Amino acid sequence: MAEVLVFVDHVDGAVRKPTLELLTLARRIGEPVAVALGAGAENTAAALAEHGAVKVLTHDASEYADYLVVPKVDALQAAVESVSPAAVLVPSSAEGKEIAARLALRIGSGIITDAVDIEAGDEGPVATQSVFAASFTTKSRVSKGTPVITVKPNSAAVEAAPAAGAVEALAVTFSAQATGTKVTGRTPRESTGRPELTEAAIVVSGGRGVNGAENFALIESLADSLGAAVGASRAAVDAGWYPHTNQVGQTGKSVSPQLYIANGISGAIQHRAGMQTSKTIVAVNKDAEAPIFDLVDYGVVGDLFDVVPQLTDEINTRKG
Amino acid sequence: MSLRIVVTVKYVPDATGDRHFADDLTVDRDDVDGLLSELDEYAVEQALQISENSDDDVEITVLTVGPEDAKDALRKALSMGADKAIHVEDDDLHGTDAIGTSLVLAKAIEKAGYDLVISGLASTDGTMGVVPALLAERLGVPQVTLLSEVSVEDGTVKGRRDGDAASEQLEASLPAVVSVTDQSGEARYPSFKGIMAAKKKPVESWDLSDLDLEAEEVGLEGAWTAVDSATERPARTAGTIVKDEGEGGKQLAEFLAGQKFI
Ligand SMILES: Cc1cc2nc3c(=O)[nH]c(=O)nc-3n(C[C@H](O)[C@H](O)[C@H](O)COP(=O)(O)OP(=O)(O)OC[C@H]3O[C@@H](n4cnc5c(N)ncnc54)[C@H](O)[C@@H]3O)c2cc1C
Ligand SMILES: Cc1cc2nc3c(=O)[nH]c(=O)nc-3n(C[C@H](O)[C@H](O)[C@H](O)COP(=O)(O)OP(=O)(O)OC[C@H]3O[C@@H](n4cnc5c(N)ncnc54)[C@H](O)[C@@H]3O)c2cc1C
Numbered sequence: 001m002a003e004v005l006v007f008v009d010h011v012d013g014a015v016r017k018p019t020l021e022l023l024t025l026a027r028r029i030g031e032p033v034a035v036a037l038g039a040g041a042e043n044t045a046a047a048l049a050e051h052g053a054v055k056v057l058t059h060d061a062s063e064y065a066d067y068l069v070v071p072k073v074d075a076l077q078a079a080v081e082s083v084s085p086a087a088v089l090v091p092s093s094a095e096g097k098e099i100a101a102r103l104a105l106r107i108g109s110g111i112i113t114d115a116v117d118i119e120a121g122d123e124g125p126v127a128t129q130s131v132f133a134a135s136f137t138t139k140s141r142v143s144k145g146t147p148v149i150t151v152k153p154n155s156a157a158v159e160a161a162p163a164a165g166a167v168e169a170l171a172v173t174f175s176a177q178a179t180g181t182k183v184t185g186r187t188p189r190e191s192t193g194r195p196e197l198t199e200a201a202i203v204v205s206g207g208r209g210v211n212g213a214e215n216f217a218l219i220e221s222l223a224d225s226l227g228a229a230v231g232a233s234r235a236a237v238d239a240g241w242y243p244h245t246n247q248v249g250q251t252g253k254s255v256s257p258q259l260y261i262a263n264g265i266s267g268a269i270q271h272r273a274g275m276q277t278s279k280t281i282v283a284v285n286k287d288a289e290a291p292i293f294d295l296v297d298y299g300v301v302g303d304l305f306d307v308v309p310q311l312t313d314e315i316n317t318r319k320g
Numbered sequence: 321m322s323l324r325i326v327v328t329v330k331y332v333p334d335a336t337g338d339r340h341f342a343d344d345l346t347v348d349r350d351d352v353d354g355l356l357s358e359l360d361e362y363a364v365e366q367a368l369q370i371s372e373n374s375d376d377d378v379e380i381t382v383l384t385v386g387p388e389d390a391k392d393a394l395r396k397a398l399s400m401g402a403d404k405a406i407h408v409e410d411d412d413l414h415g416t417d418a419i420g421t422s423l424v425l426a427k428a429i430e431k432a433g434y435d436l437v438i439s440g441l442a443s444t445d446g447t448m449g450v451v452p453a454l455l456a457e458r459l460g461v462p463q464v465t466l467l468s469e470v471s472v473e474d475g476t477v478k479g480r481r482d483g484d485a486a487s488e489q490l491e492a493s494l495p496a497v498v499s500v501t502d503q504s505g506e507a508r509y510p511s512f513k514g515i516m517a518a519k520k521k522p523v524e525s526w527d528l529s530d531l532d533l534e535a536e537e538v539g540l541e542g543a544w545t546a547v548d549s550a551t552e553r554p555a556r557t558a559g560t561i562v563k564d565e566g567e568g569g570k571q572l573a574e575f576l577a578g579q580k581f582i
Contacts, residue, residue: 011485068481068490069453069463094449094466094483101418101450102457110419110544113448126548132339132445136550143546180462181496184478185489196484202581226581244468244482244503250335250444251359251502259581269335273447280579281559282572288563295556298575302564310569318573318582 002086004030005079006053007072007099009091013043017199018091018153023051025118025156029125030086032163033057035079035170037072038064042167049165051158057082057170068181069095073102075172080107082170085146087125089118092150100150109145116155116256116277125149133250133269134276153198154256189245197229197246202259203278205231205248206241207271209264209285209304213241218308219263225315231255231275233265249274263304267292284308322377323472323494325367326434328425328455329360329382329397331390332445339445344540345547346415347445349387356393359440361507364397366500367438368508370472379403381432385413385424391523398518399510406432410527415540418446422454424538427531429459436477439499441466452499462492468503 004026009016019034026032034053036044041058048056057079063071076099080088090100092114104111115127121141127149129138142148197203204226206219216230223230232242234249248255250273260278265271267283267290275281276295283292288301300307333339337352364382371378382397384390385408394405408428416424429437437459442449456463464470467479467490477496481488482503510518528535536542562571576582 068465068488073457097449098453098463098465101448101453104544105419105422105454105457110417111448111450112545113418113450130553131447131550133335135339135553136341137553138341138345138550139548141546141548142544144544177457177460177462181464181490181492183488184491186486187488188486189484245484250447251441259576259579273335280581281556282575284568284572288561293559293561295559296561297556297559298572299559299561300564300568300572301561302568306566307564307568307572310567311572312569314570314573315576315582318577 002030003033003083005083005085005088006032006034007076007088007090007096008034008036008044008048009093009096010036010040010044013040015044015047017158018151020047020051020158021153021156022089022091022151023048023053024159025151026089027052027161028118029120033083033085035076037075045165045167049163050160052161052163053165054163056165056167058167059170059172061172063174063178066183067179068183069098069102070180071174071178072099073106074175074178075170076103077106078172079170080146087147087149090148090150092152097150100148104145104148107146109148110142111148112140112142113150115149115151118149118151130277133273152254152256194223195227195229197231197253198255200229200255201257202226202228203231203248203255203257204228204261204263205233205265206236206263207233207265208235208239210236210241216242218305222261222308222312225312233271262292263308265292266290267295322379323374323436324434325370325378325380325436325438326429326432327363327367327380327382327397327402328437328439328451329364329384329393330357330443331355331384331386331393332357332443335444340552341550344415345550346540354389354392356396357440357444359442359444359502361400362500362502362504363438363440364400364402365507366470366504368401369505370470374472381406383425383428383432384408385421385428394523395518396510398521399515400508401514404521405523407523407525408531409525412528412535412539415543416538417543417545418448418450418454419544420538420542422451422458424531424533425451426455426458427533428526429455431531435494436472437497439497441499441501452497456497459495459497462496464490464492464496465499467498467500470498470500470504
């Protein structure tokens with residue numbers, strides 16, 4: 001069976017969930033071969049093998065941390081040349097998309113970004129995209145070269161499927177461009193202990209209606225009662241009430257959780273672009289005319305300062 | 321010293337309009353107003369700020385690849401303060417994908433001459449966020465992308481990239497390709513004076529032959545990707561909406577419990 005390269009997103013060897021989802025999708029079109037780069041690359045092997053990787057190609061060098069994007073493109077290109085895969089799958093992060101794009105260009109292939117599903121087709125893998133703020137669903141193919149496809153988080157269920165996961169060292173020669181953009185400083189984000197926004201099964205968001213940074217404590221309490229991630233609208237972020245990294249929408253994160261709870265958010269098209277594919281949508285808004293109510297499975301027209309604390313209490317009580 | 325900045329700007333269908341696809345599965349531009357992609361306004365803004373903060377002569381050229389009406393996007397950028405504009409327009413460009421768009425842009429950027437290319441973080445229609453990286457690859461220069469802060473001094477571009485795991489300080493020497501996010505600073509509104517001045521600024525029109533490109537390399541025919549179908553997402557079935565009369569939170573908890581979220 002044809003091999004399918006899966007680019008591994010990991011932090012010091014801890015594989016992030018979107019990569020495990022990619023392994024599930026990769027198995028539909030071939031045998032997954034994972035490519036893990038940077039510090040801790042070899043430590044990814046066990047998790048990748050458990051989820052179907054027949055092989056894990058690894059390589060570590062200081063270039064991956066010291067320079068932007070290109071060293072990873074060089075490595076992925078080396079992997080493509082050694083494996084001749086039927087397709088290359090990359091998680092749809094900002095960096096993932098840039099790596100995928102440059103790789104596609106180098107190997108003379110087309111690229112599809114932000115797929116939400118992949119299936120095998122007569123003329124190669126068919127990718128489903130959710131476009132125009134999720135108002136249309138398209139099915140596309142790469143028609144030239146080896147398909148390079150980036151896939152959004154939460155696009156497939158993670159399934160265990162034990163495979164050999166044999167670790168092999170990847171030989172990489174860095175290109176002249178690899179050291180072009182130097183990373184001169186790095187400030188890691190502090191962990192909040194809450195789930196990662198794009199990977200969370202439940203997201204609780206606050207908007208302009210939350211009316212102040214201090215009131216986001218209400219949103220956080222509700223999130224914690226559900227084990228959820230916290231999101232925010234751009235209005236709340238621009239007002240400085242919550243960090244930009246938590247923004248949901250066109251210029252923030254796009255999320256696709258099982259449950260999305262929008263509090264004090266009107267539902268502008270750019271916000272919808274980032275959350276419209278959530279499975280179940282709930283909103284609390286005091287304006288019965290707010291466009292967000294067109295999307296909801298359940299909506300409460302009311303003041304969030306009354307509804308949210310009551311909801312949080314009730315959830316905590318029910319959990320006992 | 322002089323600094324030549326090329327800002328790539330895309331003309332896109334208004335996101336608040338009724339966007340949909342034409343029969344050939346390309347974006348239908350007839351039924352919806354177009355505008356300068358709002359995210360490219362941030363790119364124009366940063367070019368203007370680099371110019372304002374520079375002791376060198378800075379020339380800002382705005383570049384678009386798009387149909388006839390895409391001139392509107394160029395006018396907007398010129399009225400914000402850019403110096404001149406290039407419009408790459410050719411019937412054979414219809415349906416060009418990301419790889420093809422980057423080919424045309426790269427050729428035009430090379431022909432125009434540049435020290436720095438500034439792009440938006442993503443268009444508001446295709447929203448791929450890949451064109452700046454593709455341009456860097458094609459031009460063989462560093463990519464310094466997704467910056468929320470950018471500065472240029474002594475032939476070096478520096479910036480801050482706020483990623484998921486970390487915030488990174490980046491540095492590269494010119495020439496380079498930069499893209500900026502909407503966190504980089506509010507874009508200015510064109511002044512009346514700016515709008516009047518824009519009318520007199522030069523707009524060049526280039527077609528494929530000006531860029532030594534063949535029709536087969538671009539457009540739907542030359543595309544590296546193919547769209548097989550586009551279907552409108554079915555409207556969500558109307559949900560339950562309750563008015564809070566003191567029990568709204570509890571009712572919502574009941575719903576969530578029914579859905580097994582609690
Ligand atoms: C290019 C571009 C990109 C953008 N990207 C994004 C993006 O990524 N994400 C994003 O969110 N936006 C984005 N926007 C902005 C978007 O257009 C809206 O301005 C924004 O989403 C509005 O945020 P909001 O819903 O919190 O605020 P508003 O629209 O002001 O809505 C606030 C809501 O809160 C309700 N409310 C007020 N008080 C209460 C209360 N006490 N209890 C209950 N409800 C209350 C109000 O009824 C209202 O519906 C973008 C815009 C542009 C042009
Ligand atoms: C809904 C939709 C989905 C699509 N999916 C794909 C796909 O999966 N694969 C594919 O190959 N193509 C795809 N396309 C086509 C692709 O979007 C266009 O070819 C486009 O010109 C490049 O991608 P982008 O608009 O997403 O730009 P991005 O990569 O998001 O744009 C980033 C920046 O590049 C610059 N830029 C982009 N286009 C132009 C332009 N024409 N003129 C000047 N500057 C520009 C701008 O500065 C912009 O801010 C899609 C188009 C649509 C409408």
